[in-house]
Amino acid sequence: MTSIDENSKEKLRSVSVDLNHDASLLIDIPDALCERDKVKFTVHTKTTLSSFQKPDFSVPRQHEDFIWLHDTLVETEDYAGLIIPPAPPKPDFDSPRDKMHKLGEGEATMTKEEYTKMKQELEAEYLAVFKKTVQVHEVFLQRLSSHPVLSKDRNFQIFLEYDQDLSVRRKNAKEMFGGFFKNMVKSADEVLISGVKEVDDFFEQEKTFLLDYYSKIKDSTAKAEKMTRAHKNIADDYIHISATLNSLAADDMTANKKNLEKLSDLFEKFRKVEGRVASDQDLKLTELLRYYMRDIQAAKDLLYRRARALADYENSNKALDKARLKSKDIPQAEEHQRQCLQKFDKLSESGKKELTSFKGRRVVAFRKNFIEMAELEIKHAKNSVALLQGCIELLKSN
């Protein structure tokens, strides 16, 4: 059972979403459990709202339940004008698992000490992935809880409160067809809708901005990931170098022995620093970019929904024109046209609000993470400097 204490969670909170801390509904995931491919999260809720039966309760939830909740929210007509917080990504422990497997194969080529260190390193990596997974799930729920509209959602409340297995609810159409079908429909729609002439400058601008920004941030995320991984590789190299230096020192009978030992020691400390640089970069930079990449996707979805509503409205206009031409079913068409317009207007209005607040949220999050990252980088570099200076002095004084 992997439990995450509050402290480490605070430290780990990389993605800051500007949550208005409304004490009426507080959600966290104090505990999570990894079983085979499934991760079971314990979702804990503390609330003063009367819509809940109890003020304090916990339920077990799986990743699939989160996805269900997300999809349900996306499909609720009333929320079409909102940015639905992006669903947490599927827990992915493949990379540390593969590495662990490879390490096991290469055990023979390493010294015992080296192997132990590599294993530790992998365990730490695994733990970090695990914590990150828990954290993104938590952030998803917290964003819902802090949203004035979404926090009142019935399905959300069921998700939080229903203490039985939620899987009975799962077999709805979207999940049956899966993401593939949905995406097909959507991209076909997008082509269709792109022909629609935008009526509002704000949305026209937002559309260009988000499309452009999305492709850029996607690229940046991939590059930042690579960069972080390269740091990690270097940290791993240091482990091996340190171990080899150590065994060299063990064989060496001359005065060089001490130098080698010191060097080995230095590399050992260095790999820890380098490892931390890698993990902090991952948390502060890569995770941030990754999260906002998904968030922007969610904002794009909002634009898409609005564009569809616009298309609907225009179609209803055409239908009304046709009806008038044929003098047939005019009131129905008028009614339909009026509804479409109303829906579109409502969507535009809330969309504008959402997008504006999204912008503010993004800037704040970037600011916070950049500051933290710079501070951490400085801290680690200062650590390295101290280590190096100490080692150089030791060598020189010898």
Add this chain to the structure above:
Amino acid sequence: MATSSERSPPPFPDSEDQDVLDAEEVRGRDSDEDEDLFGMTEMDTTPTSDVSMKPPSDIMNDPLIEPMIKADVTVEATIDRSEVTAGVIDPLSQQEAKQTSTAPVIDLSGDSQPVTSKIADPLVALFSDAPPAAEAKKPSSANVDLFDDEEGSDIFAEPLQTKPAKQPQKSLFGEPDEDVFGEPLGAISKKPVPKDKPADIFSQAAASTPSVTSTVNPKTNGVHSEEDGDIFAEATVELSLDSPRNERKKEATAKPSAPAPTSLPAAASLAKPQPPALEEVRDGMNAYMAYKVSTQTTLPMFRNKTFTVRRRFSDFLGLYEKLSEKHGPNGFIVPPPPEKSLLGMTKVKVGKEDSSSTDFVERRRGALERYLQRVVNHPSLLQDPDVREFLEREELPRAVSTQALSGAGFLKMINKATDAVSKMTIKMNESDVWFEEKLQEVESADQQFRKLHALVESLVVHRKELSLNTASFAKSAAMLGSAEDNTALSRALSQLAEVEDKMEQLHQEQAASDTFTFAEMIADYIRLLVGFFPHRKCEFCDLQGSFDHRMKAWQRWQDAQSMLQKKRETEAKLLWANKPDKLQLAKEEIAEWEAKVTQYERDFERVSATVRKEVIRFEREKTKNCKRQVITYLECLLQSQQQLIKYWEAFLPEAKAIA
């Protein structure tokens, strides 16, 4: 991890315990090492004192030779005096005079120039320091010639610097030293006291003249038992004699950052290491890279204080060939040059201007420079006329034999040699534990260094990857910044891009430092097969080479012994068969072989002593060099970390300015 038992990774088990353990181990090893060191030093002193004990006994024993020696000594004394006036402290120089006086004697007893050459070095220096004296000495050089020794004539001929004089010497050098040993021995064996004479020298060395030894040797012994002075027990001599004048410098034009080994006593003769500058001579596939070798020196044995010659790679190999042929059999560790690399060179020749060929050329240049440094740092090798010729002479005859070294690469050859050596080890029942241990040490260190080298190479690869990835992230962040519609955030993003750009530079520089300082250092060691740090490196392949030579000497001795055994059996048979005519011949043969056995045994002991001294010298130098190189490397790391701090600190206000 997949099962529930693996669910919760244990929180970094007992890392602290390990630390503690490590510390303890370290302490344990330390004390071991100390003992060991002492053991070695003790061993070391024995041969030395042996050597120095011989001379007096010789002086007493051999009336024929004695006057000669005296002559030698007096000449030295005068030179010494001139030295003194030149500023060497009196008592010191006198001690040296004593020491040097022993040198020729050793020459006599040892009959071989190379062994003594370390000790003879100062002598050579002396002679070359004072050409007039040397010339005055010329008549006696004939005598010296009698005993031995090309080197003797060489010494005297050198100051004249005539090229014709050198040519014949070279051919002499080309001959394996067996001849040199064999002949005088043979001559001796025909004398009235044939067999006993060499043995005598030894036994008396041990017993008869302790008082003399003690007066002559306290210095040497003292020096040897002391850690510091020890390193250059020989070099000390050289240093005190030479250092006032022999500020021999190799000066770097291309790489001023190269560390000056001023901390070494030998630095007296080598103040600034200096890279061969590059110059490319292109002629289709016959193109070659010429290296400019500039030397700065105050050694009087050179005609000028500074001079530059152009050498090609094969010349460096040729120099190695000559040196190892001459000095290898005597147990000297001759530093090996970098191996030939067809692939790397072809790339350069084809003119691909990519980074790998620039890397290659820079690596090779550095390796060649370190190779030359090592050669001139070796007190005996520095005196070799071929070295001088290599550094000084305008046109060097094209080395032909080195062609054999090309292609498959040097390392492979060395590996084969290593195998051969270990096979020989099995045959040889090693009586000397010290050598056995050393050989094992060398072999295991070699393996470890190879592993380490591979690791550092992979570190370089990863660092380059990091640099590339950082660069592409920087670009990407700049793009993101341009897409961002919040002005402050956009600005911060482009600042971040700039920081990452600089980071990329840092990583790149660090990768270069990983390559040229760290990896190359290790590659050098591997080349030398023995060690971690530069000196040991060179020693590595050479160390094994010298072990190899020692074993050959042993083999020769054993062969002679079994031959002697056979002859004795023949004699017994003849005696039985009662054939007096043949018996006489057989007796003569036995006498001859007995002399040979003694000679070979002595050779073996001499080579052993030299190897041992060389190994110890190398280990000491290795330690120093290792330290220096590591410090250079760490300082480079330190610098890049300090830069990193600066960059991020500059970025911090930008991040805070986001609103």
